[in-house]
Amino acid sequence: MDEAGNVEAIQTLRLPLDQTAPSTAYQPDPSSIVGDNGWYRSFITITLIPLDLGSGIANTYYRIDGGAWQAGTHLVLNQEGEHTIEFYSVDVAGNVEIPFPVALKIDTQAPPTPAPPQTAPLSWTNLNSFDFIWSRPNDRSGIAGAYYRLGTPPTFNQDGTFTDIQVVDNIALPAEGSYDLYLWLRDGAGNVDYRRAVYVANAFRYDTTPPTTQAELTGALGENNWYVGPVTVSLTAADALAGVGSTLFRVDTRAWQTGTIALISGADKHTLTYFSTDLGQQRGTPACSDRAH
Template identity: 25%
Template sequence: SGAWDRIISFDDSSGRPNANIYWYSDTTNSYQSIENLSKSLLNPLQVELITDSEAPSTSASITPPAPDGKNGWYTTEPQVLLSANEPGATYFKIDNGAETVYSAAFTAPEGTHTITYYSVDTAGNKEHEKTLQLKVDSSPPELSADLLPKHQGNYCFINEPINISFDATDTISGVCSTTATVDGRPILDGEQLRFSKPGEHTLIVACEDAAGNAVSKTETFVVGYEVAWLGSSATEDDAGNTLISTKWYSSIPLRFTVRDGVGYFVEDRTVRVVISDGSNTAAFTYGKTSPTVRINPCDEKYLLYVYTKNYPWLTAGGTYTVSVYFGGSDGVPVILHDVATLKLY
């Protein structure tokens, strides 16, 4: 009598046995002598081949491990790592895209997507497909804000109707909320504002998408008077820049009118005119006699005579900057309303 004893086992690279060799051992023989050992070597051998019919299993891990945005959205582009429990090949595809052999962790694209994956082991066993649903939106909404009309930059006129408009778009998770304020006061898209005093104002528009990405835009604008230079020596280009070209005399007259946004003449005694060549400056304020800025409501104009003898740096052939300011009292800040170029010949 005897029994089959396994004496050798062959494993694959994963440590799983794929072949065993058995030796029939006769219990009547003993290995205690050379004679019995030689007899036992004549006993038959049996080889057992073990087949692999078990499919592999693939797991997916994501970094970050859970959505870091709102409503189940990832706002950080997630990394997807696939791992099979035995040797072979792993495949994946995104939505209905081409199937790809997996080799390393990949970044899930923005949007709502289905990732399908599976593995095939070295014995040809194919795993049932698994799926992973991901929602990714790492981009903030696109935001626009504007106010009309504007004159030479973000400059608006007093008493002029100012239309505020803003809009937000988000093609991935969608816009969730949009808010706007002017100087902290909530406003609606398309709302019309008017200001009766010169001042600086701030428009802030904020938006958030469904994933929690937030964006804001700030527009600072100035409300003031419309300054128009008078006389044949003053010309204006298409961009609204004024050139005052006049002959050098002992007295140089500068004339301008000031109106609000609906065309009414404005008499504001906080007026201040500054002439500069970059190194030297001459400043003039309101007064009833020269060399101050006089206001004539009947003619609807402001008049300033500049006596060149008091400013030897004002010479023929020179080019200068003339700035007009208003404000500085009754809580109104000093605001630059207009800049013109003065050229003497």
């Protein structure tokens, strides 16, 4: 207002003030496959989401694994391994966000076919307890464990028993017979492929049924089942699973012999005792044949 009483019109001065740096979030594409232990099982497309409530966003920058800074809000990680992305935004007022690092790990590959496991026992047995040892190969995310299956091949990734212990013992088979073993691996990211299973034929062989032995006599047969000359006894053993190991016999109280042909001579009533064992150490029940000549 001047001395004459004139009053100036009211004026408004706007002073924009923004002292706060923007903040930037990151969002992996929902189609990315999240695995185990912080790993991704697919390549990753990432969207950067800047926010500034003051002057607004001017630019957003990012870099991958310490490379050159690039402007943008979309980036793609398309290489296996462990990566670090960094990003920040600048607002219109020139406030600069402190770069924010994020570690991301990618493993898209299932483990390779493992080495054949070591199995025990190595032959037929009549004890229903079996063991095997498997090995961990190198893998980008490490080996978390193994699936195994007995008998028939697997048909899907989880079609077996999972174990993270390399020494698997005291496996009981459901019945007698010979069983194949299939073993495949799962890595630390959760990748698994049953089609990469290693196959061990006849890994476990279990037989609790003893062999049977039949005797066939050859000689001159007289009256009343008496033989009138030397008698040859042929022993034939059979075992459906493990197979025949050996046949033993003795005449009267003589020493045991291994063989399948017994020759009996000398006028008297004789007793032939015999049995067989199979390759699983099963022993047949001794049988007796009483013959006289």
